Amino acid sequence: MLAVKSLCGYYGQAQILNDVSLDAMQGEVVALIGRNGAGKSTTLKAVIGLEARRKGSVIFDGCEVIGKPTHEIVRMGLGYVPEERRIFSDLTVEENLAVGRRPPRPYTPQWTPETLYALFPNLAEARKRPGGRMSGGEQQMLTIARSLMGNPMMLMLDEPSEGLSPKIVEQMASAILRMKAEGLGIVVCEQNLHFAKLISDRAYIIEKGEIRYGGTMAELAADDEVRNTYLAV
Amino acid sequence: MEFLFSQFLTGLASASSLFLVASGLSIIFGVSRIVNFAHGSLYMLGAYIAYSLVEHSGLGGGNFWIALPVAALGVALLGLLLEVTLLRKIYHAPELLQLLATFGVVLVVQDAVLMIWGPEDLLGPRAPGLAGAVRLFHQAIPQYDLFLISLGPVVLALLWLLFHRTHWGTLVRAATHDRDMVAALGVNQASLFTGVFTLGALLAGLGGALQLPRGAVSHAMDLQIIVEVFVVVVIGGLGNVFGAFLAAIIIGELNAFGILVFPQMTLVLTFLAMAVILVVRPWGLRGKPQSLAHGAAVAGGRVLRRLPPAAGKAFLLVAVLLLALPWLGSGYALNVATEMAIYALFAASLHLLSGIGGMVSFGHAAYFGLGSYGAALAAKSLGLPMELALLAGPLTGALGALVYGWFCVRLSGVYLSMLTLAFAQITYAVAFQWSSLTGGDNGILGVWPSHWASGPVAFYYLTLVVCGGSILILRHIVFSPFGYTLRACRDSEIRADAIGIDARHHRWLAFILCGFFAGLAGGLFAFFKGSVFPDSASIGTSVDGLVMVLLGGIQTLTGPVVGAVIYTALRIFVSTYTDYWRAVIGVVIILLVVAFPQGIVAWTADRFQAWRAIRPAVKTKEKAA
Ligand SMILES: Nc1ncnc2c1ncn2[C@@H]1O[C@H](COP(=O)(O)OP(=O)(O)OP(=O)(O)O)[C@@H](O)[C@H]1O
Ligand SMILES: [Mg+2]
Numbered sequence: 001m002l003a004v005k006s007l008c009g010y011y012g013q014a015q016i017l018n019d020v021s022l023d024a025m026q027g028e029v030v031a032l033i034g035r036n037g038a039g040k041s042t043t044l045k046a047v048i049g050l051e052a053r054r055k056g057s058v059i060f061d062g063c064e065v066i067g068k069p070t071h072e073i074v075r076m077g078l079g080y081v082p083e084e085r086r087i088f089s090d091l092t093v094e095e096n097l098a099v100g101r102r103p104p105r106p107y108t109p110q111w112t113p114e115t116l117y118a119l120f121p122n123l124a125e126a127r128k129r130p131g132g133r134m135s136g137g138e139q140q141m142l143t144i145a146r147s148l149m150g151n152p153m154m155l156m157l158d159e160p161s162e163g164l165s166p167k168i169v170e171q172m173a174s175a176i177l178r179m180k181a182e183g184l185g186i187v188v189c190e191q192n193l194h195f196a197k198l199i200s201d202r203a204y205i206i207e208k209g210e211i212r213y214g215g216t217m218a219e220l221a222a223d224d225e226v227r228n229t230y231l232a233v
Numbered sequence: 234m235e236f237l238f239s240q241f242l243t244g245l246a247s248a249s250s251l252f253l254v255a256s257g258l259s260i261i262f263g264v265s266r267i268v269n270f271a272h273g274s275l276y277m278l279g280a281y282i283a284y285s286l287v288e289h290s291g292l293g294g295g296n297f298w299i300a301l302p303v304a305a306l307g308v309a310l311l312g313l314l315l316e317v318t319l320l321r322k323i324y325h326a327p328e329l330l331q332l333l334a335t336f337g338v339v340l341v342v343q344d345a346v347l348m349i350w351g352p353e354d355l356l357g358p359r360a361p362g363l364a365g366a367v368r369l370f371h372q373a374i375p376q377y378d379l380f381l382i383s384l385g386p387v388v389l390a391l392l393w394l395l396f397h398r399t400h401w402g403t404l405v406r407a408a409t410h411d412r413d414m415v416a417a418l419g420v421n422q423a424s425l426f427t428g429v430f431t432l433g434a435l436l437a438g439l440g441g442a443l444q445l446p447r448g449a450v451s452h453a454m455d456l457q458i459i460v461e462v463f464v465v466v467v468i469g470g471l472g473n474v475f476g477a478f479l480a481a482i483i484i485g486e487l488n489a490f491g492i493l494v495f496p497q498m499t500l501v502l503t504f505l506a507m508a509v510i511l512v513v514r515p516w517g518l519r520g521k522p523q524s525l526a527h528g529a530a531v532a533g534g535r536v537l538r539r540l541p542p543a544a545g546k547a548f549l550l551v552a553v554l555l556l557a558l559p560w561l562g563s564g565y566a567l568n569v570a571t572e573m574a575i576y577a578l579f580a581a582s583l584h585l586l587s588g589i590g591g592m593v594s595f596g597h598a599a600y601f602g603l604g605s606y607g608a609a610l611a612a613k614s615l616g617l618p619m620e621l622a623l624l625a626g627p628l629t630g631a632l633g634a635l636v637y638g639w640f641c642v643r644l645s646g647v648y649l650s651m652l653t654l655a656f657a658q659i660t661y662a663v664a665f666q667w668s669s670l671t672g673g674d675n676g677i678l679g680v681w682p683s684h685w686a687s688g689p690v691a692f693y694y695l696t697l698v699v700c701g702g703s704i705l706i707l708r709h710i711v712f713s714p715f716g717y718t719l720r721a722c723r724d725s726e727i728r729a730d731a732i733g734i735d736a737r738h739h740r741w742l743a744f745i746l747c748g749f750f751a752g753l754a755g756g757l758f759a760f761f762k763g764s765v766f767p768d769s770a771s772i773g774t775s776v777d778g779l780v781m782v783l784l785g786g787i788q789t790l791t792g793p794v795v796g797a798v799i800y801t802a803l804r805i806f807v808s809t810y811t812d813y814w815r816a817v818i819g820v821v822i823i824l825l826v827v828a829f830p831q832g833i834v835a836w837t838a839d840r841f842q843a844w845r846a847i848r849p850a851v852k853t854k855e856k857a858a
Contacts, residue, residue, distance in 0.1 A: 051413075070416045071421050086411050086414040086417075099415060147418065
């Protein structure tokens with residue numbers, strides 16, 4: 001579904017990503033794990049074509065998308081949820097969802113505001129509230145729901161657990177698993193290994209802009225050496 | 234009492250047209266972050282097109298009501314073309330260059346209008362069906378005014394419905410907040426921007442066409458309205474339509490009543506109101522703080538560079554050439570070189586303020602004009618000799634900057650720029666309207682240098698020494714601790730604050746310094762030309778300064794000097810060949826912005842560095858072989 005090959009990413013003159021390759025299938029959750037500044041966010045931005053300049057190859061749904069503008073890639077069914085959430089703070093929850101609305105496509109999970117309110121009950125109570133007046137956790141749910149309104153085949157989430165209370169983190173994990181169960185492919189950036197273990201089938205470890213490890217989540221969880229080398233703080 | 238009431242209605246009627254144009258500008262700014270100088274040109278085109286439709290379509294009296302929407306749609310179409318062919322290419326250029334490009338459009342449209350419709354003011358027909366007057370409280374109120382008064386709220390309501398009740402409107406509001414995120418949700422930014430720009434142009438064209446029954450159509454309409462509209466948009470809060478509505482009423486009423494109190498000084502009143510409102514509410518009545526850093530708006534992420542040591546030799550060569558010019562060139566060449574030197578100082582002072590200080594002044598001509606008048610008045614009214622009168626130039630410039638700067642440093646970003654423009658317009662208005670002191674439109678004539686400096690060679694050397702010396706002092710300031718502090722404040726006011734720098738004081742000082750040197754340039758200019766006119770404080774002069782700075786590139790110190798030389802040469806050269814030199818300059822500006830978004834000097838420096846980077850590699854290879 002998504003195949004990234006030898007992706008290099010740059011901010012201005014600085015090269016941040018060096019030959020990143022990874023792939024993800026429909027209906028699986030793939031985690032991209034790494035420390036602060038490892039290049040997780042940059043990888044997602046380079047795939048979607050925001051901010052970072054990029055070289056290499058990104059095949060999505062059988063098409064090369066490296067030269068395409070962001071909105072076209074998103075329209076092909078690749079959703080992106082940024083780390084900073086970027087809620088439209090003057091728009092109500094309903095309107096935030098409306099901005100993400102795109103026509104449904106065949107063979108992909110379909111979402112309406114009602115099904116999303118069922119997935120994130122907190123949002124249902126705040127339909128008319130401006131996005132700027134939601135709590136951090138609610139904003140995180142809103143930003144994911146907003147991208148789901150585009151009925152994507154695959155969704156890239158940048159640190160969905162960041163800054164959330166343990167209870168909300170659990171809710172988030174179960175929501176992600178529900179999304180997966182609907183048939184959505186998910187790529188998720190994480191630093192929180194515990195959260196990654198809850199949701200992912202496979203994992204990549206990224207360090208200094210290079211992929212250092214790839215395998216199933218179970219293997220990674222069992223491999224103390226890899227964990228200690230790349231993830232110990 | 235009744236009279237005041239009718240005056241109040243007149244104010245509301247002008248507020249309506251002002252609101253139409255201002256809302257368009259505000260909407261465009263909200264989404265694209267482009268301050269569209271050409272908005273006034275679209276307004277003017279609306280009026281002219283409507284005029285032609287009424288006069289030449291042969292449909293007779295009733296067709297004003299047909300001409301109105303057709304003209305608005307025509308202007309919308311022109312706006313669409315403008316967006317697709319030009320603006321789309323510069324959305325990622327630094328803010329200032331965008332502004333410059335739209336000013337290029339202003340110049341082109343001015344000459345196009347001159348070419349198509351001629352220089353005379355044109356008088357349109359009364360609005361058919363609404364040509365009469367209604368008696369309200371014993372006063373005759375024009376029916377057309379009542380129509381305009383009701384149109385304002387109707388348009389406001391329609392815009393509200395558009396933005397809050399349609400999907401497109403929701404997208405526009407979202408893009409106003411975060412346009413990249415909107416793209417990341419699969420929305421095509423480009424077509425959204427085109428739509429918004431077209432809507433803004435439609436409103437401007439409609440506003441222009443609606444003026445037809447109210448007065449003459451003239452080719453000065455564009456700058457006249459754009460200044461007022463800037464004021465409205467800034468008072469209301471950039472990007473906020475309702476704020477624009479409130480502000481339009483305030484300004485409309487201020488004009489209507491100001492004329493009773495200060496018939497000569499309505500403009501001053503308007504701008505004073507703006508200054509006061511902005512000092513109390515730096516983001517306008519309904520605006521939100523902008524997240525733009527000063528530095529990003531100006532420098533586009535580049536750092537100031539010292540030139541390579543080799544450049545020292547080049548400078549020496551240039552200096553020798555300049556000193557030898559009286560033997561090399563004709564008297565005409567000396568004249569041109571004198572003018573260039575004066576403008577180079579003017580541009581360099583603007584560069585310190587805008588490039589280094591991050592305070593982009595749209596109204597630097599204020600200090601140039603003050604300096605000109607200060608020197609000229611000192612010579613003519615006080616009878617001082619040139620040597621002393623020349624001192625009066627920088628002093629009046631600095632004094633003006635002391636007062637204006639006090640207000641300006643309280644703001645930032647586009648708001649600051651607009652306020653500087655407002656102060657320049659006040660200066661211009663005073664110079665224009667206070668005839669007993671300044672001679673008004675006739676200017677002050679016979680400002681001649683002392684005997685020893687009256688020959689072209691002597692005056693050239695005088696200018697060269699004064700301007701060259703001043704530019705060196707400015708350069709010294711840039712690399713002094715004061716200069717570093719200014720740059721620190723520009724790049725992050727919060728961080729500068731955190732290390733105990735009082736950004737406001739430093740900025741204020743920068744204003745005064747730059748006012749001083751701009752005033753010096755102005756004083757020299759007065760003696761160079763032998764006369765002073767209000768033009769020296771006009772928007773045109775301010776923009777000339779900006780063009781020079783940006784042409785050369787804002788990140789280098791040589792930039793403004795090179796820019797001044799090229800721009801002055803270009804203007805003199807083109808104007809000897811055609812009357813339509815404005816259009817030519819406009820096209821050149823547009824092309825330059827599209828081709829060299831970083832300015833000529835920075836572009837050349839980049840090429841030079843790239844070349845140097847290749848050279849050593851070649852040399853080592855040669856050695857190895
Ligand atoms: N806009 C930018 N311009 C320049 N450099 C950047 C920019 N954004 C990030 N970087 C740099 O790129 C590198 C990778 O950043 P990135 O945001 O991808 O890290 P990350 O893995 O997402 O970290 P975190 O866990 O903190 O979010 C870092 O060294 C960072 O300093
Ligand atoms: Mg990150």
